[in-house]
Amino acid sequence: MCSSAEIPLLRVLMSELTIQKETLLYHLGDEWAKMVTWTLPPTTKELTSPEAFLGVKLHLSREGKAYEPDLANVLQALAVRGDLQRKIKQFAQLLVKYMLRPVILHPSLVVEVTEQLSPCGVAFTAISLASRETVAQHREPPELYQQVLAVLKALHGHPFNALVGEQKVCEMLGDLIWEELSENIIQDCLVHSIPAKSSQLDKYSEVITQTQGFEGSLREMGYLREEATDLLKYAQNYNRHFISRKCQDVIVEARRLMTSEIHDTVKISPDYKLSLPAMPRPVGDKRKRGGPKAEAPTLALEAPGDQQQQQQQQMEARTMALPACRVSRSAQQILELAITTLAEAADRSNTSAIQILYAVRNIFHLFCNVVPTYHEESLLKLPQLAAIHHNDCMFLAHHLITLGHHFGPVFTTDYTVCSFVDLVPSLRRQGTRCFMSQMVVLRGEILESLSTARDFSNLEDKVNSETANKAVRQVVLQLKRVGRVWQDVLPVNIYCKAMGTLLNTAISELIARILALEDISSEEANFLHGLFEHILVQGPQVFTPVLEEKENRRYQEEVSVYVTKWMAFKELAMVLLANLNDILNRWAESKGPLALAFSYNEVKGLIRALFQNTDRRAAALAQIGPSF
Numbered sequence: 001m002c003s004s005a006e007i008p009l010l011r012v013l014m015s016e017l018t019i020q021k022e023t024l025l026y027h028l029g030d031e032w033a034k035m036v037t038w039t040l041p042p043t044t045k046e047l048t049s050p051e052a053f054l055g056v057k058l059h060l061s062r063e064g065k066a067y068e069p070d071l072a073n074v075l076q077a078l079a080v081r082g083d084l085q086r087k088i089k090q091f092a093q094l095l096v097k098y099m100l101r102p103v104i105l106h107p108s109l110v111v112e113v114t115e116q117l118s119p120c121g122v123a124f125t126a127i128s129l130a131s132r133e134t135v136a137q138h139r140e141p142p143e144l145y146q147q148v149l150a151v152l153k154a155l156h157g158h159p160f161n162a163l164v165g166e167q168k169v170c171e172m173l174g175d176l177i178w179e180e181l182s183e184n185i186i187q188d189c190l191v192h193s194i195p196a197k198s199s200q201l202d203k204y205s206e207v208i209t210q211t212q213g214f215e216g217s218l219r220e221m222g223y224l225r226e227e228a229t230d231l232l233k234y235a236q237n238y239n240r241h242f243i244s245r246k247c248q249d250v251i252v253e254a255r256r257l258m259t260s261e262i263h264d265t266v267k268i269s270p271d272y273k274l275s276l277p278a279m280p281r282p283v284g285d286k287r288k289r290g291g292p293k294a295e296a297p298t299l300a301l302e303a304p305g306d307q308q309q310q311q312q313q314q315m316e317a318r319t320m321a322l323p324a325c326r327v328s329r330s331a332q333q334i335l336e337l338a339i340t341t342l343a344e345a346a347d348r349s350n351t352s353a354i355q356i357l358y359a360v361r362n363i364f365h366l367f368c369n370v371v372p373t374y375h376e377e378s379l380l381k382l383p384q385l386a387a388i389h390h391n392d393c394m395f396l397a398h399h400l401i402t403l404g405h406h407f408g409p410v411f412t413t414d415y416t417v418c419s420f421v422d423l424v425p426s427l428r429r430q431g432t433r434c435f436m437s438q439m440v441v442l443r444g445e446i447l448e449s450l451s452t453a454r455d456f457s458n459l460e461d462k463v464n465s466e467t468a469n470k471a472v473r474q475v476v477l478q479l480k481r482v483g484r485v486w487q488d489v490l491p492v493n494i495y496c497k498a499m500g501t502l503l504n505t506a507i508s509e510l511i512a513r514i515l516a517l518e519d520i521s522s523e524e525a526n527f528l529h530g531l532f533e534h535i536l537v538q539g540p541q542v543f544t545p546v547l548e549e550k551e552n553r554r555y556q557e558e559v560s561v562y563v564t565k566w567m568a569f570k571e572l573a574m575v576l577l578a579n580l581n582d583i584l585n586r587w588a589e590s591k592g593p594l595a596l597a598f599s600y601n602e603v604k605g606l607i608r609a610l611f612q613n614t615d616r617r618a619a620a621l622a623q624i625g626p627s628f
Contacts, residue, residue, distance in 0.1 A: 011174070017296045017514045038094055049162060050106040053129050056098045060154065075164045081495060084164065085172070092176035095151075096184075099129065103147045104184050107139040108132055111150040127154050138192040141207050141235075144185065145214040156221045174223030181229040190234055194245045196345055204238050211235040243352045247359035250341050254334055254363040258370045262328040262388055265489070270321035274335070276406055318364055323491035331392035335399055338363055342407045357418060364396065364423045370432050379434055384485040386438035391490070393431025397424045440497065443484060443505045449474045450506065456513050459524040470609045472531045475506045479542040482605045488547050495545040496555055500562025507569040510535075514572060517603055520609045525576045532544040532573035539563070568597035575606055580620045583607065600624050 039057040043386035046052065078084035103109050114126045139147075139550060160170040195201055211232050218224035234241070338360045371389065372379065379386050400420035408418045453471040458464050479502055488497055514520075514528065540556040560566040571594050575583060586594035587603060603624050611617045 024340065035074075036091060037061075038098075040094070040098060047102075050108045050131060053102040053106070053109060054096065054131055056129050058095075058099065058127040059268070060127070060157075072427055075162050075169060079164045080223075083572055084169075088169065088172050088178055092173055095155075095173075095509070096177055096180055099127070100148060100181055101153075101184055102129065104139065104144060104188050107134050107136045107143075111147045113154045114151055125154055125157065126577070127151055139189055141185075141189055141193050142210045144189050148185075149217055152218065152221065152223055156223075161222075168222050170222040171225065174218070174225070178218075178224060178229075182229060185231060186234050190231075191241070191245070194241050196239060196245070196249060198242070201238070201242060208238070234403040239352070243355050246341070246344070247355060250337065250359050250365065253364060254337060254366060255370060257330040257334050257337070258367060259374050260330050262330060262371075262375065262385055262392070264329045265326040265388060266329050266332055267324070267393075267488075267538060268322060268327055268395065269324050272322065274339065276339060278345075289339075308376075310413065312373045312398060322395060323493065325391045325395075325491045325494075326386050326388065326489045327391045327395045334363065335366065335396060338403070342403075345407070361420065361423065364420070364427065365399065367396065368426050372430060374433060380437060381439060382485075383438055383442065383482050384489060386434055387486050387489045390435040390494075393427045393434070397427035397431075400424055400427070435498075439501065442478075442502055445478060446475055446502060446506050447509060449478065450509050450513075453513070455516070456510075456528065457517060459527050460521060465527055468527075469531065472510075472534060476535065476538045476542075479503060479506070480538075483542040483544050487544050490545070492545045492555070496543060496562045499542055500559070500564075503559075504563045504565050505543060507539075507563065508565050511565060511572055515605060517609050520576075525610060529573055529576040532569065532576065536570065536573060539566075567593065571597040572606075575603075576610070580611065580616055584620055584623055589623075590626065600626055 001520060037059040038342070039055065039059075041055050052119050078087060099111075103111060109129045110132055112126075112128050112130050116124055116126050130541055147592075155173070156170055160168075160173055162169050164172075173397075190207075193207060195204060210418060215224060215232055219442075341356055341360050345356040371392075375385065375389070379389055400423055404419035404421065449471050451471075453468040454464055456468050459468060460581055481498065482502065483499055486498070489495075490498065510532075520528070540559045543555045543559060543562070544552045545555060546552060563569075571586065574586065575594070578586070583594065583603070586592045588595065590600070598606075607617060607621060607624070611620075
């Protein structure tokens with residue numbers, strides 16, 4: 001046991017030991033600061049541009065051979081005190097943040113290594129970053145490797161080549177920086193160096209060789225101890241990365257097309273054919289194995305006087321053709337992008353081909369989600385865009401039916417893999433849903449215009465008659481406006497059905513309003529007949545599906561085919577000016593055209609509203625009844 005006199009002495013010794021340790025650490029830190037000096041940008045400055053790193057400098061002190069034993073002693077002392085690892089780790093973080101990563105991210109930054117003398121005559125190596133003019137967005141791997149090696153070679157010369165125990169300082173530094181450094185090189189350089197076209201893949205072997213040389217240089221200097229690293233593995237596996245990048249670029253390009261304006265259209269005729277590349281025949285195909293060739297069905301040569309056969313052949317050739325319409329240029333480009341991408345699968349391995357196939361399928365999944373969402377407001381407000389989008393969906397669906405069959409030989413797996421048929425219903429539903437939503441909007445506008453007519457009652461009042469006249473003419477103008485914007489856009493059959501539905505909405509509402517009237521004076525009947533005549537004359541004029549006026553006459557004459565209430569509307573217009581005998585003749589004991597258009601209760605209601613209560617009216621009403 002220590003005596004009471006020895007205890008104060010022990011405390012003094014412990015205190016002195018602590019002081020000496022701290023003094024030693026201070027001097028060691030001071031010596032380290034002399035060897036390694038950083039000049040860094042202000043902490044308040046954002047490090048987002050290349051200019052922010054131009055002030056970064058690293059000074060490495062060197063005194064020649066006379067100083068080397070002292071350097072080794074300093075490093076050894078730091079290691080003994082357990083502070084060397086912390087110093088190296090802190091240095092590694094600064095090196096990556098302020099020098100290596102900026103060089104990787106910014107192609108305009110270059111490394112400059114110079115030998116200089118301080119004012120007091122001490123020699124040192126200065127590593128700094130300078131700027132240069134460049135338009136490149138990403139640095140090429142060979143140049144990047146050169147810049148990184150310039151920094152690490154300067155560090156290797158002094159003081160990081162010193163040996164501490166059984167390990168060099170550069171090995172410690174390499175262990176700390178390599179994982180982050182290699183990840184940065186991969187993500188910000190090698191990823192962008194992967195070719196975008198398969199024709200450029202053969203040249204990528206140079207990058208692999210340069211990556212091997214880069215790692216070899218690091219291994220020689222002691223920064224790298226692994227034989228196979230993620231960096232080299234990434235470069236060697238370029239084929240897989242090419243496919244991944246190709247698929248990613250395809251989706252990005254497809255989305256760009258989907259978010260572009262869709263009012264720029266191209267005319268699609270029934271003779272339109274896709275430009276499809278020739279695909280290899282399946283292994284089981286007889287023609288490929290040299291077997292007997294099957295005779296392809298061909299059209300007979302034109303023979304004089306055989307016009308009927310010509311027409312039949314033409315009809316057969318267009319049986320499955322898409323009707324004439326307009327589609328957006330972006331939709332056409334999306335389909336061409338899909339075809340070009342699928343064609344590249346012919347030169348790839350089976351796994352790569354399947355990956356490309358699913359990337360193309362994702363294009364059309366994306367189309368069904370992006371276009372109606374991105375253009376939602378325009379598709380609801382602009383009838384022409386809704387029609388174009390409807391055509392786009394039908395255009396894509398039409399060609400997807402046979403697209404998988406054409407490219408089927410590329411894939412060696414089950415044929416059902418190379419199929420787009422399952423996407424066809426989704427595209428058709430999307431096009432139909434968009435167009436029907438627009439039809440709902442247009443029908444609402446028509447009904448809203450007619451609602452201002454005050455139920456077409458009390459038309460002897462000038463204000464009411466003017467309001468009713470304005471409402472009817474407004475509806476006709478609306479129909480003509482829609483007909484013009486859909487002209488030469490929608491297929492003829494869709495155009496006529498859509499315009500027929502809208503016109504039918506208008507006249508059905510008019511018929512319902514007139515049938516609901518309980519009293520119609522002769523003056524009001526004349527006025528209503530005038531409104532009806534305006535629609536009967538102008539209604540067919542809204543059917544202008546094609547640009548040639550002569551061609552439109554055919555569809556204007558067939559208005560009753562597309563407007564279900566057209567004949568009823570004509571009958572009602574006749575009734576408004578007819579006498580009782582004319583009405584009975586049109587009824588013809590429930591067999592006439594009036595009976596086909598209206599029920600007996602509706603006809604009786606019209607008679608009661610139009611004629612005064614007389615014996616003749618009573619006799620006429622008695623003859624109007626249900627058919628047996």
